[in-house]
Amino acid sequence: MSNNLLVRRMLFRFTCLPVRFAVRHTALGLLGLSPLALGVIFLAAGISKLFAPYDFLSAVYAYGLTGPAIGFWVAWFLSWLEVTLGCSLLAGVLEKGSAIVSIVLSLMFVYVKLYAIHEDRLIGCGCVVTGSRGLIGIGDLIEAVVLLALSTIVFLSSRLRAALGHPGPNPS
Numbered sequence: 001m002s003n004n005l006l007v008r009r010m011l012f013r014f015t016c017l018p019v020r021f022a023v024r025h026t027a028l029g030l031l032g033l034s035p036l037a038l039g040v041i042f043l044a045a046g047i048s049k050l051f052a053p054y055d056f057l058s059a060v061y062a063y064g065l066t067g068p069a070i071g072f073w074v075a076w077f078l079s080w081l082e083v084t085l086g087c088s089l090l091a092g093v094l095e096k097g098s099a100i101v102s103i104v105l106s107l108m109f110v111y112v113k114l115y116a117i118h119e120d121r122l123i124g125c126g127c128v129v130t131g132s133r134g135l136i137g138i139g140d141l142i143e144a145v146v147l148l149a150l151s152t153i154v155f156l157s158s159r160l161r162a163a164l165g166h167p168g169p170n171p172s
Helices: 002-049 051-061 068-091 095-118 138-163
Strands: none
Touching: 002 051, 002 068, 002 095, 002 138, 051 068, 051 095, 068 095, 095 138
């Protein structure tokens, strides 16, 4: 009977090994893609704002959260912050720090969009200003929440990689 049990265990290990391998490497692949996806999103948004600075500046003013002088600096700073953040995430440099900044930025986006929806402001999103997408709404809020979730996944990915048995490029 013990030989039969040993054979069953060996068969179980050999038949489950490919499944475990596939699950582990698929999860690691998805974790590896999340910083790239977030980097592309921030880089595209920042570049679009840099190419249409007055459109983005008018969107910042339309929210009504800052005065004219501060709004100008907010628009300038956010554009360059998004470009820098996107480049950092794409290059894999300072991934945890970039993820923390993207979480804070995403939280700010969620708050500002909730504020605009609550105040019934008839304004555009200001997210990617290369085209007019219409007035801000629930879809824009969902985008901001998804961006926040993706930022959180990037932040937690080093821990998740370690839990899956792969320390990743920047173990800390």
